[in-house]
Amino acid sequence: MDVSIIGANGSTGKHIASRILLERLLLPTDRLQLVGRRDGSSGNALYGFRQDLKDAFAEHCPIIDIALQPEEVVADIIVMAAGKTIQAHSDPGKAPPSRDELAIYNQQIAIPYADALVQYGHGHEVVIVVTNPVELIVEIFSQRYDRHRIVGMGAYQDSLRFRREVARSINVSREAVRAMVLGEHGDGIVPLWSSVTIQGFSDNETARAISNVRSSTSSREFPGTLIRMRNEIIKIAQRGDIAEAFRRFDTLPPDVRIMVGPFLTLFAGAKTDIATANATVDLFKCMLSGKDTVIAAQVSLVNEFLQVRGPIGAPVVISPKGWDAVYPMTLSDGEQQLFLQSAQSIQEKVNRWIV
Numbered sequence: 001m002d003v004s005i006i007g008a009n010g011s012t013g014k015h016i017a018s019r020i021l022l023e024r025l026l027l028p029t030d031r032l033q034l035v036g037r038r039d040g041s042s043g044n045a046l047y048g049f050r051q052d053l054k055d056a057f058a059e060h061c062p063i064i065d066i067a068l069q070p071e072e073v074v075a076d077i078i079v080m081a082a083g084k085t086i087q088a089h090s091d092p093g094k095a096p097p098s099r100d101e102l103a104i105y106n107q108q109i110a111i112p113y114a115d116a117l118v119q120y121g122h123g124h125e126v127v128i129v130v131t132n133p134v135e136l137i138v139e140i141f142s143q144r145y146d147r148h149r150i151v152g153m154g155a156y157q158d159s160l161r162f163r164r165e166v167a168r169s170i171n172v173s174r175e176a177v178r179a180m181v182l183g184e185h186g187d188g189i190v191p192l193w194s195s196v197t198i199q200g201f202s203d204n205e206t207a208r209a210i211s212n213v214r215s216s217t218s219s220r221e222f223p224g225t226l227i228r229m230r231n232e233i234i235k236i237a238q239r240g241d242i243a244e245a246f247r248r249f250d251t252l253p254p255d256v257r258i259m260v261g262p263f264l265t266l267f268a269g270a271k272t273d274i275a276t277a278n279a280t281v282d283l284f285k286c287m288l289s290g291k292d293t294v295i296a297a298q299v300s301l302v303n304e305f306l307q308v309r310g311p312i313g314a315p316v317v318i319s320p321k322g323w324d325a326v327y328p329m330t331l332s333d334g335e336q337q338l339f340l341q342s343a344q345s346i347q348e349k350v351n352r353w354i355v
């Protein structure tokens, strides 16, 4: 199997590459392709990065290739991780950072890769999209290529965060919690409390545990609560009191922490690249496991789930071919309403952004 990482010299791309090698997911006869820009600093740096990987992983290394043009990308699985990332700012008068700011710039990066895939690809590539806004980039690839082979990892990562945060609030391990987050990888996230199961808990015990920890009694109130709590914490971080911001963060409900955690990490001067790389490689492993696995991921729907058209985080059955079908989940009334609002908002933004 051959894997290509577009944006391999970026912090997320680098962690993805080293995790793939660390876990020996590729054989020495497989190929890992590191993709950068000929006219950017990554062009030269990738040669050094390749050398570093060879030093680190020696005889366990696959063949490592470098590509500096979209038309040179050749792989069975392509990880799209190139592009700008959001920056923290300390101006309380300005809106908090949003992945939406990246749309115009990152779209221009993605289009040549999507066009080259259509022109030079062999038709069975699968693209895992990391670049934000993940819904927009999924749509750019899906409008050009087989949409069933395009999978965005934002909802998968949000679901892992949700499981971890729920587990932390009720004092069990993340492995004991099953849960999904659908919707947008952004303000329009839809945490599915109805999907939460906790190993060893009866239905009544699960319901009691959830009502003790969730942010609001109904999903309809969630967006307002999320924005209010997010803005309060960001104000503290903008004053420079990061330790206090994290102390307050620890007291937030788990469904709010999913969203606030990455922003607070940014304001602290760090990045979410390690967790993102881990989630991407986990998704990659699920995909290759050969078992039909249901995960939340951004895909471009054509009426398969709640009659939604367009890109959104949805429950899908994945396989080595991408996503085969939508898993027919039943949402609560409030979750359904939140999901449909999120779909509408994403669609409006994507229509505005796509040139």
Ligand SMILES: NC(=O)c1ccc[n+]([C@@H]2O[C@H](COP(=O)([O-])OP(=O)(O)OC[C@H]3O[C@@H](n4cnc5c(N)ncnc54)[C@H](O)[C@@H]3O)[C@@H](O)[C@H]2O)c1
Pocket: 006, 007, 008, 009, 010, 011, 012, 013, 035, 036, 037, 040, 041, 042, 081, 082, 083, 084, 085, 086, 102, 106, 109, 129, 130, 131, 132, 133, 134, 153, 154, 157, 185, 271, 272, 273, 276
């Ligand atoms: N989905 C998620 O959960 C998640 C989490 C973190 C980051 N991200 C997204 O991943 C992307 C990368 O983030 P990062 O932190 O690694 O950024 P980064 O700035 O560290 O790396 C970006 C890389 O992209 C490369 N690049 C830019 N234009 C390119 C082109 N035309 N061809 C090839 N490479 C090109 C740059 O040279 C750089 O090496 C961003 O869009 C970010 O928003 C997503």
